Amino acid sequence: MESILTETYSIYFNEAAYMALNEHLNKERYSKIFILVDENTHRDCLPIFLSSLETNSDVEIIEMEAGETNKTVETCIQIWHALSELGGDRRSLMINLGGGVVTDLGGFVASTFKRGIDFINVPTSLLAMVDASIGGKTGVDLGVLKNQVGVINQPRMVLVMVSFLSTLDKRQMSSGFAEMLKHGLITSEAYWSQLKETRLQDPMDGYIYQSIRIKNEIVLQDPRENNLRKILNFGHTLGHAIESHFLQKGEKHALLHGEAIAIGMILEAYLSSKLSGMGTHQLEDIKHTLLERYKKVKLSEEDKKGILSLLIFDKKNTHGLVNFVLLKRIGDSVIDQRVPEHLFMEAFAYYEE
Amino acid sequence: MESILTETYSIYFNEAAYMALNEHLNKERYSKIFILVDENTHRDCLPIFLSSLETNSDVEIIEMEAGETNKTVETCIQIWHALSELGGDRRSLMINLGGGVVTDLGGFVASTFKRGIDFINVPTSLLAMVDASIGGKTGVDLGVLKNQVGVINQPRMVLVMVSFLSTLDKRQMSSGFAEMLKHGLITSEAYWSQLKETRLQDPMDGYIYQSIRIKNEIVLQDPRENNLRKILNFGHTLGHAIESHFLQKGEKHALLHGEAIAIGMILEAYLSSKLSGMGTHQLEDIKHTLLERYKKVKLSEEDKKGILSLLIFDKKNTHGLVNFVLLKRIGDSVIDQRVPEHLFMEAFAYYEE
Incomplete structure (x- = not known):
């Protein structure tokens, strides 16, 4: 696959990625290279990655605990300390080898260590490949509030090694696929239709490439999310609140990001049918397609109340109003839509019926 | 005094500052305005500031504890939570009303809350006016290591109200004056000579203006400190280590920033005489002038060892080597100078003799 170039960095695929990385390391001569992993990528991905890495710089491995509940400022503090103690300086490089938690958190730690060092994302999950590692959003959660603390700062490069997907279980794959379905819903009915026909065990390279291109083109036009970039939040306004709510209920209830976003997309598709002409x-197509892939989650009355009270904290809200991205039709979206409160309960009812 | 314009923001003085601020608030219509203070600026400066503030936006006051020992990530966590709980969103504004601790920490909190909200610095100490609030360096300490965590991000405006200096004690004024003396040493012998003749009780407006201009011109040419901006670190390589060391010994030993930097400037002036032709x-002029204003601090052998072992953590170091800014002569400096280790003890001996 060809590389995707952006203004400030490039996205490389598979074998070309290792070549580009080694060339970059040879040119930049970093004082030290830190590789951030979690216990899963430490075991499954790091040996493969290291075997292709060619550098004379010292390499240090830093491991964090896996999972969204560890995407916290407290974890950042541990890693900042580790970087200091291991002699990290302003000419050090951080490589984030992992899923969205590792790339989001690692990107933030690198962007703020000694006021910013270079970092490279090597996404190992489908979600991180098509979403989290692209676009420069870094950050961590504050309590249950997702991504409350972070910066927008681009990596030096993103390396997509599709073979790492073989380390994922079906639920993780499915979670990432939700973001790809979203790319279809907000920009292209043709892509949506292709994805509907795709099974998770099918070869994914072409679709991953297409999703990254879609996201990248949106981000390039509006890196700081003043306008266009907001369309990437379709399904996320309610989806984030759902994800936070179940995170709050404890780890055994937690939904994966894509699972929460799938519910959010059904709910927000309903709002779209009421407000933006879908x-x-x-x-029905959206609901049917998503429920086929993402098992319906039982929502008690208390759950719904908890979710709605979290809406107000979503970082896309301003002036105390909740803004939504809605669909005019599949493949065409509209930002900054205000939703009357009574529609939320109707949307839940539609999801459940 | 005329305003100083930079590429991305402006620095306003005295009455013109309030006018510019109120005009800005009227134009931007922020969803909420948060004013960060410490207990001192809450009592001494906030009432004056509020009496000149004209806005229809909600105003919330957030107070942090004063002092360098509170310039920590833990304080940031408290303020990020407060912002969330008080309904802060991406269209909120943060005004940092205080000395360098408040502007450094508040700038970092604002730059990272929901991936960055606008902030305005209103420095109330001499140090913050001529140094900390200008140039976009934000950050907090990590343990005793100064400014290990932060970002470079410019405020929307800086408002310099010289009248706030009447709230400072002599020691605080003297601390800020050290940075002004540094501006003379690194760029202008004429300015150094003027400052030598100046007493702290003399009118300062003109000198504050000149120091801000000097710093601002340097930062404009090299905002990310790749080259030229490093000259602002004269006295700071050893000075930061000295400050960290005494901070580590406990609050009653702590030196003010300028007091530590004054020692650092004498030591690094000595290194300059050995290595860069001063x-x-x-x-002798530098040592005499500084010791007249900053009482000699007793350094035990243990102190010196502690200071030197902290040198390695200074964020200006790369590849494990310590880089210094040295003077060729008063008013002319040179960056990236490596210093043989044996000269450090000689420099201490010169300071003490």
Whole structure:
């Protein structure tokens, strides 16, 4: 696959990625290279990655605990200390080898260590490949509030090694696929239709490439999310609140990001049918397609109340109002839509019926 | 005094500052305005500031504990939570009303809350006016290591109200004056000579203006400190280590930033006389001038060892080597100078003799 170039960095694929990385390391001559992993990528991905790495710089491995519940400022403090103690300086490099938690958190730690060192993302999950590692959003959660603390700062490069996906279980793959379905819903009915026909065990390279291109083109036009970039939040306004709510209930209830976003997309598709002109046929198509792939989650009345009270904290809100991205139809979206409160309960009812 | 314009923001003085601020608030219509203070600026400066503030936006006051020992990530966590709980969103504004601790920490909190909100610095100490609040360096300490965590991000405006200096004690004024003396040493012998003749009780407006201009011109040419901006670190390589060391010994031993930097400037002036051609006459002038204003601090052998072992952590170091800014003569400096270790003890001996 060809590389995707952006203004400030490039995204490389598979064998070309290792070549580009080694060339970059040879040119930059970093004082030290830190590789951030979690226990899973330490075991499954790091040996493969190290075997292709060619550098004369010292390499240090830093391991964090896996999982969204560890995407916290407290984990950052541990890693900042580790970087200091291991002699990290302003000419050090951080390589984030992992899923979205590792790339989000590692990107933030690197962007703030000694006021910013270079970092490279090597996403190992489908979600991180098509979403988290692209676009420069870094950050951590504050309590249950997702991504409350972070910066927008681009990596030096992103390296997509599709073979790492073989380390993922089906639920993780499915979570990442939700973001790809979203790319179809917000920009291209043709892509949505292709993805509907795709099974998770099918070869994914082409679709991963297409999703990254879609996201990248949106981000390039509006890196700081003033306008266009907001469309990437389709399904996320309610989806984030759902994810936070179940995170709050404890780890055994927690949904994966894509699982929460899938619910959010059904709910927000319903809102779209009421407010932005999406037809009933397409609404049914979205619900049917998503429920086929993402098992319906039982929501108690208390759950719904908890989710709605978290909405107000979503970082896309301003002036105390909740802004939504809605669909005009599949493949065409509209930002900054305000939703009357009574529709939320209707949307939940539609999801459940 | 005329305003100083930079590429991305402006620095306003005295009455013009309030006018510019109110105009800005009227234009931007922030969803909420948070004013960060410490207990001192809450009592001494906030009432004056609020009496000139004209806005329809909600205003919330957030108070942190004063002092360098509170410039920590832990304090940031408290303020990020406060911002969330008080309904802060991406269209909120943060005004940092205080000395260098408040502007450094508040700038970092704002730059990272929901991936960055606008902030305005209103420095109330001489140090913050001529140094900390200008140039976009934000950050906090990590343990005793100064400014290990932070970002470079410019404020929307800086408002310099010289009248706030009447709230400072002599020791605080003297601390800020050290940075002004540094501005003379690194760029202008004429300015150094003027400052030598100045007493702290003299009118300062003109000198504050000149120091801000000097710093601002340097930062504009090299905002990310790749080259030229490093000259602002004269006296700071050893000075930071000295400050950290005494901070580590406990609050009652702590030196103010400028007091530590004054020692650092004498030591690094000595290194300059050995390595970068500064004459003995000027070296003596620097030592004499600084010791007249900053009482000699007793350094035990243990202190010296502690200071030197902290040197390695200074964030200006790369590849494990310690880089210094040295003077060729008063008013002319040179960056990236490596210093043989044996000279450090000689420099201490010169300071003490």
